Amino acid sequence: MKKRQINIDILKCVAVFFVVGVHFFLHTNYYNQSFQYKSIFFSSFIWLLFMTCVPLFIMVTGYLMKNKTYSKSYFLKLFPILGMYIICAAIYTFFDKRQIDI
Numbered sequence: 694m695k696k697r698q699i700n701i702d703i704l705k706c707v708a709v710f711f712v713v714g715v716h717f718f719l720h721t722n723y724y725n726q727s728f729q730y731k732s733i734f735f736s737s738f739i740w741l742l743f744m745t746c747v748p749l750f751i752m753v754t755g756y757l758m759k760n761k762t763y764s765k766s767y768f769l770k771l772f773p774i775l776g777m778y779i780i781c782a783a784i785y786t787f788f789d790k791r792q793i794d795i
Contacts, residue, residue, distance in 0.1 A: 704753050711746035718743065 718724070718740050726733055761767075 701753055701757065704749060708746050708749040708753065711743045711749065714739070714743035715746060 718736075723736060723740065726736075728734070728737075
């Protein structure tokens with residue numbers, strides 16, 4: 694069993710916290726505010742920090758997969774995931790189209 698790297702776990706926890714922060718800004722009407730007040734600049738700095746959540750996840754994933762060896766079975770395991778994505782996207786598209794046409 695490989696030794697666990699606590700630094701990677703900490704980075705993933707920080708990235709999850711940042712994702713929650715980005716969604717917090719979405720639901721607090723931040724994007725409709727004007728930049729007339731000084732407090733919005735502090736909020737914008739925090740928002741900019743939180744927006745690093747996706748690049749942080751990508752970097753952590755890249756680090757964890759750096760020694761990965763690819764094989765035919767690795768790619769075959771992707772088919773159920775792609776199938777589920779296609780099914781969910783089709784269902785969403787169907788119901789979204791019906792909602793627009795009403």
